[in-house]
Amino acid sequence: MSQLLSLWERVQVSHCGQYSVERTLALNEYCQRVSPLRVATVCIFTPLYPLVVVVLAECLPLRPTAEGSSANYVFWIRHSCMLLVMLVGVMVQAKAWVPGLPLSGKRLLGIAVGCSVVATALDVLVAELWVFPIPFLVVLGGPPVVAIVVFTTRCVLGRDGLHDIPDRAFSLRRFFQLFAAQASLTTIYPAYRALFLAAPSYIRQLLVALLPVLDLALKNVLAVYGSHLEDRLPEVIVFTVDVFDALYAVLCMRSANSFVMVGVTVTLNAITMMLTLQDMHHRSGVARANLTAKERRQGEAMETLVTTTLRLLQTPGQLDPSELRSIRLLSSARHRLSDASTTLLDALTAHTACNNGRRAPTTMTMTQLKDRHASAPMAEPILTDDSDTTAQPSRLRTPLRRSCFARKVDPVGGVRKGTQLTTPSHSRLGNTSVASVNRQALGTGRANLKSVDRGSRPAALAVSPLQSHTSEAQGAWRRRGTAANQLHQQNMRVVRQTLQLLFDNEYLCLTAYTQCVVPVIYIGYMACLQNLPNRQYYPDTRVVEDAQFFSDRMRLIVVLAGLQLTSLLVLHTFMTRHFAVSTLYQVAFVLETQAMLVQSRIASLLIISVGFPLEHYGEFSGRNGVNPGV
Incomplete structure (x- = not known):
């Protein structure tokens, strides 16, 4: 059993990254x-744009294919509009994933419109x-569209525009690799659907059980090609693989009409979630242990996890310098921050040894990614202080409004003591004195560590001159130095586990949200299609024409x-109680700050899954096969 759990941990995508300080701010x-009202509004209305796109496409009245291409000019208009939506999504991704790409909004829209018109004209010809x-218009028409987009973009931006991109070769190569991996899903999932429909009923349940295995393999591929995005990986992976997974799971269940398959799917999702939560529990051991120790000594509200992490990062002398480079200060994409947070981030960038780049400097394999972000619990006892603990991770409070942060901070609360990074706009940057080491940890009197900076030694013990060189004093000195090193390692582990916890929770909550919202989108689409004349041009018209x-x-x-x-609500409740992190707030954070990326990708995948099976696109799996999209 332990070997299976170890294998499970090695293949988990949630182990491939951690939050940057900028994204945390x-x-x-x-x-x-x-x-909370805005959070609920964002979560509810985000799927509205993709749903409106596919419904409006069905409102365009089509003619039978037997009347020929000319009579179906409305279909070509629809086809051009669908290409436009998808190309806008691709160009938005390019702008987000390739830093420095000189692609303004007007250029982006102009390239998308021009390419969709040219590609449609070639299809008409x-x-x-x-x-x-x-035949196979969706599959065979893909490569020409890509070639047209690349050629047009090169002409619009010019040679100088592309040469000004930082790390041009690396950025463009990783973009095309990640885009190719995404594009491959448009063939893999329809092929899975065709296999499902062709299989006998007793094989279909096995295929449903194998779908999570397929998803996991594809997620690992995307994680490798998107490793340079790091703290944005959850959004990239979930709103590609999990949207496809949820769509085709719904399509398979609709075809089989089996509540057993519903039970199998929900059970597999629940097991996956439980295993992930167990792994998160293991990976956040030091942070939770510090939180528990603090709660035993203080019953009032804690500071936030974010506040504690930022306080520790402001005092690099309290952290293990050998591991500081594993912390990324800047996100792979710029975030809009307040002046106070921007000043704080600039100060951290100037004074710490953390990674200051916006992307991973080299290409990493899946094993390297997971080794880099591995987090094991500390074997030493948790070091505390009766009056002031430096490493004091806190809980993000419940209920919904308080579950994200117990109280507002700006952006790091507390009273300044000792040596710390200071900025003009931060008069209160948190307590930065090193915690006193208790009697059990030192094995000697109540000696305190005062403001231990990076590279400096602890202050001398208060002993008489005649005793300064005795073996007892030297032993106490060594024990004190060992305790200080352990405290620095513990603080570093708290910082890393906090950033990893935020990354893990974002991945898990986005997955749960996608599995919940995609079936709702499909229900809304089918309810609209039932009342539109275009329903007759889909392969299985009985689904929408027979009311019962x-x-x-x-x-x-x-x-x-x-x-x-x-499942999503249970996850939110569990996370707020046991990990002090709000699931719904983090979902809304991603949906709102990356709205264009999320909505355009969902719309594109929805068009591919439910829009392209139209009779006018030709047979998608051979003349005597079953169309895999409906």
């Missing part, structure tokens, strides 16, 4: 200024000269959506 500010509908049949199938998906929603 952005989350801190978001949770301070945003109300092929249909007029060959046959309509064009439609009701039975949709009831199945409603049950799935309800169970996934329950």
Whole structure:
């Protein structure tokens, strides 16, 4: 059993990164200024844009394919609009993933419009000269579209525009690798769907059980190619693989009409979540131990995890210098921060030995990624101080509003003592004196460590001159130095585990949110399609034309959506109680700060899954196969 758990930990994508300090500051500010009502609004209305896109496409009246390409000019208009939406999503990703790419909003929209029109014109020409509908239009039309986009972008930006990109070769190579990995999913999941429909009923349940294995393999591929994005990996992976997974799981259940498959899917998701939570519990051992120790000595509200982490980073002398480079100060994408947080971040950048780059300096394998972010619990006892503990991770309070932060801080609370980084706009940057080591840790009197800076030695023990060179004093000195080193390692472990905890929670909560919201989007789409004339051009028209049949199938998906929603709420409650982190606030943070990326990607995947199976796009899996999209 332990070997299986070890294997599970090695393949988990949540082990591939940690939050940067900049992203942590952005989350801190978001949770301070945003109300629970706004959080709920963001979570509810984010899927509205993708749903509106696919529904409006179905409102365009189509003609039978037998009437030919010319009579179906409305289809070509629809096709061009769908390409436009998808190309806008691709260009938004390029702008976000390639730092320094001179792609303004006007250029982005102009390239997307021009390429969609040219690609559609070529498709019309092929249909007029060959046959309509064009067989495998979705698959065969992809490479020409990519070539047109690359050529057009090069012409618009010019040679100088591309040469000004920092680390141009690395950034462009990783972008195309990550984009190719995403594009491969548009073939892999439809192929899985075709295999599912062709399999006998007793094999289908096995295929449903194998879907998480397929998802995990694809997530690891995306994590490798997106390793340079690091603290944005959860958004990239979840809103690609998990959206596809949820869509095709819904499509498979709708075809099979089996509550057993609903139970299998929900059970597998629950098991996956439980294993991930168990792993998070193991990886956050030091932070939780410090929190527990502090709670035993102080019953009032704690400072936030963010505040504690920032306080420790402001005093690099309290951290293990050998591990400081593992902490990234800057996010892979710039965040809008207040003047106070910007000044604090600049001060940290100037005075600490942390990683100040916006991306990983080298390409890393999956094993290297997970080794880099490995976190094991400390074997030594937790060092505390009766009056002032430096390493005091806190709880992000419950209920919803208080579960993200117990009280507002700016951006690091506390009273300044000892040596610390100072900035013009921060008069209170937190307590920075090193905690006194207790009697059990030192084995000697109540000696205190005062403001131990990086590279400096602890202050001398108060002994008489005649005793200064005795073996007892030397032993106490060594014990004191050992305790200081242990405290520095403990503080460093608290910082790393806090940043990893935020990364893990973002990945887990986005996955749960996606599994909940995608079935709701599909239900809304099918409810609209049932009342539109274009329903006759989809392969399985009985689903939308027979009211009783439609009701039975949709009831199945409603049950799935309800169970996934329950799972999301249970996850939120569990995380706030046991890890002091708010799930819903972190979901809303990602959905709002990366709205264009998230919504455009969901819209693109929805078009591929439910829009392209249209009869006018030709057969998608052969003349005597079953269309895998509906």
